[in-house]
Amino acid sequence: MYLVKSKHSSCICPSCHTLSHRIHSQYVRSLQDVPAYGKTTYIKIQTRKFFAMTVVAHKLFLQKDLRG
Template identity: 45%
Template sequence: METTLLLPAEFDVLGTCVCQGSVTIHLIFTAPVGLCPLCRCPSSRLHSHYRRTLADLPLCGKQVRLQLYSRKFFCDTAG
């Protein structure tokens, strides 16, 4: 049985882990560019990467966690 998650196209599912009390979904951000949060200009120059854990509402009584592997980009805009 195949399930479809309602995710933006920039995310891929790396895998899932269903344990006794929790469900963890591992996601990766795959967009080739990121937008600067201040000037909103696109950049493709990679600064670093990091992992963030998000919690969602329970599913069938199990805790739901999203492990998001994301990247930071340099802003090339002067100023």
């Protein structure tokens, strides 16, 4: 089993471009891949959602992108 999670403690809102450190929630998504060397492969992705802190932002929370 592999666990993937972001090292970042903040996220930039794509709507208002402000930085948020307030975590709304977090959860784990599980993926199952084809067997490798006869063993089933599981990947767990831990992700967080952040609050957008300005009125300009139309969304209440943001999801942290794991690419960067």
